[in-house]
Amino acid sequence: MDCEKFDRIVLDLLYDELDELTSAATRRHMEHCARCRAIGSGLRATREVGALPMVEPPEGLSLRILHAEEQATQLLPIGKRLGRGLSLLAGYAMRPQVSMAALLMLMIGSSLFFLRAQPGDREHVLVTERGVPESDNESVTIVPKKADAPEPARMATRPAPSPRSEDGAPRRERAVEPKPEAAPLSVPFAAAPGGQAAAHGSAALGSSADDKDLDGNSEASSDSDASYDAAMAAYRDGRYSEAQRRFDEISALGGPHAANAALYGVQALRRVSGCPTAAPRFEAVHSRYPGSVGSDAAWQAADCYRSLGELARARQNYEQLSADPSYKTRAKEAIAELDQRVADQELAARRATTATAAAAKGKAPADSAPAKPADGGK
Amino acid sequence: MAAVQGDATDEMLMVRYQRGERKAFVELVRRHNRSIYNFVLRQLRVPSVAEDVTQDVFMRLVQNAAEFKHEARFLTWLYTIARNLCIDQLRKLSHRRHASLDQPQRDGRDQTDAQLGETIADPNPLASAERSALSSEVRSSIVKAVDSLPDDQREVFLLREVANLPFREIAEITGVGENTVKSRMRYALDRLKDALCDFEEYARALR
Numbered sequence: 001m002d003c004e005k006f007d008r009i010v011l012d013l014l015y016d017e018l019d020e021l022t023s024a025a026t027r028r029h030m031e032h033c034a035r036c037r038a039i040g041s042g043l044r045a046t047r048e049v050g051a052l053p054m055v056e057p058p059e060g061l062s063l064r065i066l067h068a069e070e071q072a073t074q075l076l077p078i079g080k081r082l083g084r085g086l087s088l089l090a091g092y093a094m095r096p097q098v099s100m101a102a103l104l105m106l107m108i109g110s111s112l113f114f115l116r117a118q119p120g121d122r123e124h125v126l127v128t129e130r131g132v133p134e135s136d137n138e139s140v141t142i143v144p145k146k147a148d149a150p151e152p153a154r155m156a157t158r159p160a161p162s163p164r165s166e167d168g169a170p171r172r173e174r175a176v177e178p179k180p181e182a183a184p185l186s187v188p189f190a191a192a193p194g195g196q197a198a199a200h201g202s203a204a205l206g207s208s209a210d211d212k213d214l215d216g217n218s219e220a221s222s223d224s225d226a227s228y229d230a231a232m233a234a235y236r237d238g239r240y241s242e243a244q245r246r247f248d249e250i251s252a253l254g255g256p257h258a259a260n261a262a263l264y265g266v267q268a269l270r271r272v273s274g275c276p277t278a279a280p281r282f283e284a285v286h287s288r289y290p291g292s293v294g295s296d297a298a299w300q301a302a303d304c305y306r307s308l309g310e311l312a313r314a315r316q317n318y319e320q321l322s323a324d325p326s327y328k329t330r331a332k333e334a335i336a337e338l339d340q341r342v343a344d345q346e347l348a349a350r351r352a353t354t355a356t357a358a359a360a361k362g363k364a365p366a367d368s369a370p371a372k373p374a375d376g377g378k
Numbered sequence: 379m380a381a382v383q384g385d386a387t388d389e390m391l392m393v394r395y396q397r398g399e400r401k402a403f404v405e406l407v408r409r410h411n412r413s414i415y416n417f418v419l420r421q422l423r424v425p426s427v428a429e430d431v432t433q434d435v436f437m438r439l440v441q442n443a444a445e446f447k448h449e450a451r452f453l454t455w456l457y458t459i460a461r462n463l464c465i466d467q468l469r470k471l472s473h474r475r476h477a478s479l480d481q482p483q484r485d486g487r488d489q490t491d492a493q494l495g496e497t498i499a500d501p502n503p504l505a506s507a508e509r510s511a512l513s514s515e516v517r518s519s520i521v522k523a524v525d526s527l528p529d530d531q532r533e534v535f536l537l538r539e540v541a542n543l544p545f546r547e548i549a550e551i552t553g554v555g556e557n558t559v560k561s562r563m564r565y566a567l568d569r570l571k572d573a574l575c576d577f578e579e580y581a582r583a584l585r
Contacts, residue, residue, distance in 0.1 A: 011560045046571040050520050052539050057415040065407050065436045072440050
């Protein structure tokens with residue numbers, strides 16, 4: 001700070017327009033400089049003593065001004081009045097509350113617009129739900145094992161998800177009931193891993209609905225259901241002749257249970273008359289009902305052939321079934337079992353031949369048992 | 379509402395008045411009526427004329443309210459109006475003075491000076507009776523010193539002392555540089571100092 005700079009800023013110091021640092025520097029300079037101190041003191045004293053006395057305005061001046069303002073406002077040209085009104089409206093419109101309210105209304109309006117708008121042509125959208133809800137017909141039934149009945153397949157009791165028929169109506173499923181089948185038949189079902197048997201059984205039983213769609217006639221459906229239930233009851237009670245007759249009638253009449261009735265009818269026939277009679281009937285069912293019921297029939301026909309010792313025919317059926325995904329594994333296992341059995345039979349035959357030759361010579365006793373007869377099957 | 383307007387700045391009040399709130403204008407008049415009147419009175423030296431000009435200042439504000447920008451400083455705008463009206467009025471008075479040169483000794487200038495001296499030195503006769511004669515003499519000297527200032531120096535002095543405007547805004551109003559404003563102010567203070575240096579109050583203030 002020097003005297004020249006002091007002269008430039010002394011008025012700022014006098015009227016407190018200096019920042020703190022410059023003000024402090026100026027005051028320090030005044031402490032050491034008598035000239036600047038005298039200037040500063042003189043100006044300060046002049047300002048203190050020479051303050052202009054303020055004169056009060058005449059009474060009524062304010063009122064005159066306000067009155068004149070009122071008159072002037074009334075005499076404002078219409079353009080300025082409109083401008084003032086517009087300015088007043090704009091002032092209200094620019095308030096945050098108004099802006100937020102407008103934004104909220106815009107959001108609500110746009111939401112309603114989008115909610116009302118539905119894509120697509122509604123005239124062509126027609127959804128018809130037919131039949132009864134699945135929960136009314138699906139049930140879980142666990143039938144205890146009967147002492148005299150063959151081991152029921154460990155199919156479970158939970159049906160597979162009901163697919164829909166082509167027209168969109170839900171396929172009607174009956175309660176899943178375990179099949180009272182012959183032991184050889186039950187083995188592959190039981191061996192199915194992880195509930196595949198259940199799914200398969202359900203699919204097999206419900207395949208009739210795959211083949212023929214329900215027409216929605218509830219009376220005919222209830223009659224058919226009652227007949228089928230009666231036939232199944234006779235079958236489970238061991239009244240195979242009656243069961244066979246009832247199943248044959250149901251199969252002959254057709255309907256949703258025709259396929260299953262045909263299969264069960266032949267199974268009942270097998271119980272009554274044995275495999276020689278049942279095998280051709282199983283083949284007939286297999287031919288008539290392609291699908292899971294037909295595959296079941298083919299499997300049981302093969303089982304009959306095996307019990308009758310007709311291994312070639314049994315193998316032929318197994319090979320056909322190996323093309324069916326649900327029977328593929330079991331069919332291959334059955335084929336391997338048949339091959340082993342054929343090999344065993346050939347080995348036994350060779351040994352028997354050798355023993356016969358030895359006995360004829362009278363030197364060596366027969367050291368091997370004759371070959372086992374074929375399974376007497378029912 | 380009055381409390382809210384009392385806290386509001388001049389600029390906020392002016393914006394409200396632009397929107398049509400007359401109360402804002404009332405508040406502005408209440409705040410600045412006195413300082414505008416004193417500024418005009420010191421410039422024109424005739425109380426009746428000063429009263430009319432003060433009213434004109436506020437009427438100009440009313441008429442040009444829509445032109446006020448809220449970024450601008452209200453006092454700068456108001457004193458610019460007052461200054462321009464004072465300049466117009468001084469021109470008129472000067473013309474009148476020249477026209478009355480042939481009149482006897484008591485011309486308008488002498489008369490107004492005498493009236494103003496009385497008004498300022500003794501605005502309230504009852505109260506002034508209690509004051510010392512020296513104080514009255516000091517104030518009279520102050521008024522005379524201010525009146526004797528050149529117009530440009532008096533203008534700056536009044537804007538600084540009466541309107542309490544910073545030098546930057548005074549420069550804006552007067553249309554000259556800030557350093558010029560300070561220089562004029564310095565001269566004005568020096569003249570005032572010369573007028574006061576013989577008084578005891580000044581000597582006491584120096585100590």
